[in-house]
Amino acid sequence: MSGHALLDRVSEIPTVSLSALLDPGSLEMDVDASSESSSSSTNLLYEAVASIRHACLTVGFFYIKDHGVSDAVMQNAFDAIKKFFAQPTEEKRRLDATQSPLYRGYNAIEDGKHNCKRTEGYRDAKESFVIGMTEQHGSSPMHGANQWPEENDELKSAIEPYFEAVRKSARAVARGLAMAIDLPENYFLERLREPVAQMVMLRYQALHEVATNSEDKWLGCGPHTDCGFLTLLAQDSQGLDVFTGGEWVCAPSKPGHLLVNLGDMAAYWSEKASVKLKSTLHRVTNGSHARHSLVVFMNPDFEASMDIPDEHAGDSVERKSSGEYRSAGHYLLSRLGLMWLDDKS
Ligand SMILES: O=C(O)CCC(=O)C(=O)O
Numbered sequence: 130m131s132g133h134a135l136l137d138r139v140s141e142i143p144t145v146s147l148s149a150l151l152d153p154g155s156l157e158m159d160v161d162a163s164s165e166s167s168s169s170s171t172n173l174l175y176e177a178v179a180s181i182r183h184a185c186l187t188v189g190f191f192y193i194k195d196h197g198v199s200d201a202v203m204q205n206a207f208d209a210i211k212k213f214f215a216q217p218t219e220e221k222r223r224l225d226a227t228q229s230p231l232y233r234g235y236n237a238i239e240d241g242k243h244n245c246k247r248t249e250g251y252r253d254a255k256e257s258f259v260i261g262m263t264e265q266h267g268s269s270p271m272h273g274a275n276q277w278p279e280e281n282d283e284l285k286s287a288i289e290p291y292f293e294a295v296r297k298s299a300r301a302v303a304r305g306l307a308m309a310i311d312l313p314e315n316y317f318l319e320r321l322r323e324p325v326a327q328m329v330m331l332r333y334q335a336l337h338e339v340a341t342n343s344e345d346k347w348l349g350c351g352p353h354t355d356c357g358f359l360t361l362l363a364q365d366s367q368g369l370d371v372f373t374g375g376e377w378v379c380a381p382s383k384p385g386h387l388l389v390n391l392g393d394m395a396a397y398w399s400e401k402a403s404v405k406l407k408s409t410l411h412r413v414t415n416g417s418h419a420r421h422s423l424v425v426f427m428n429p430d431f432e433a434s435m436d437i438p439d440e441h442a443g444d445s446v447e448r449k450s451s452g453e454y455r456s457a458g459h460y461l462l463s464r465l466g467l468m469w470l471d472d473k474s
């Protein structure tokens with residue numbers, strides 16, 4: 130495809146500490162200016178919000194640290210999913226995604242059913258295992274059962290704590306994001322009570338494993354933007370490239386960090402806001418080793434309205450499309466081509 134990605138520009142992807150955003154008290158501390166520690170905490174909060182704003186206006190990607198997901202929880206999740214993928218195909222096929230009305234479960238390489246858009250003439254050399262949210266109180270056709278191995282709960286007990294911890298970090302990001310675009314601090318949080326979150330675990334083949342005997346050309350994951358709200362990624366090795374400033378830039382894994390990016394829903398939702406969020410093109414290239422990644426797609430409650438009240442809108446409000454969808458869930462159904470699920474809502 131289009132040449133090598135640049136590693137020397139990775140510093141353009143900012144890093145944000147979530148410590149002040151994970152702490153719900155830090156905003157109130159602002160009024161208590163007498164304490165030094167409270168003002169340094171407030172500074173940390175505004176620093177985080179300013180870097181999120183900068184990232185959203187420029188690259189559309191940022192690393193997060195102090196995100197509350199422990200190394201042990203992340204390592205367990207990677208170990209468990211590597212073990213799952215290392216099984217024979219017949220074993221993995223017992224959890225085939227085609228058995229699930231929500232397409233959750235295992236997708237083999239040859240199925241080609243992954244979250245990314247297909248690139249004409251190319252196939253993605255990766256397999257995936259997908260889970261999503263189960264319990265919910267409101268009406269959402271995008272919540273439902275996951276498929277797990279029946280014999281033992283090793284996979285489930287390693288993946289669920291990771292998914293939960295990352296959703297918590299995603300809420301902290303959402304809080305910062307609201308402040309970054311001049312919305313009330315809780316604007317997104319109030320719409321993430323029963324989020325339509327999904328976790329996609331991926332194994333990309335090493336180049337030497339990629340089939341060469343067919344007409345097909347292969348990629349890890351073709352260039353695409355994510356269609357949802359926020360994506361939080363952990364990767365065990367390099368492979369992700371981000372298109373920024375007219376070039377592909379490497380976004381390698383960094384110990385202790387997660388990588389966040391904004392999807393098309395965030396861009397669409399912010400059309401009326403004072404700051405427009407950027408959904409950036411990215412791709413994955415296969416390398417000399419198999420690569421694993423854990424991707425959490427954090428989307429709002431199915432029935433969440435994407436309307437932004439006029440008092441929080443930007444000056445030059447030219448509302449193009451943001452009123453087109455009844456709710457965030459309907460936006461997703463339409464983008465994922467799952468409109469038929471709507472009959473159930
Ligand atoms: O595996 C990765 O690093 C990125 C995956 C991705 O972009 C996606 O699933 O949308």
Ligand SMILES: [Fe+2]
Nearest residue numbers: 353354355411
């Ligand atoms: Fe993506």
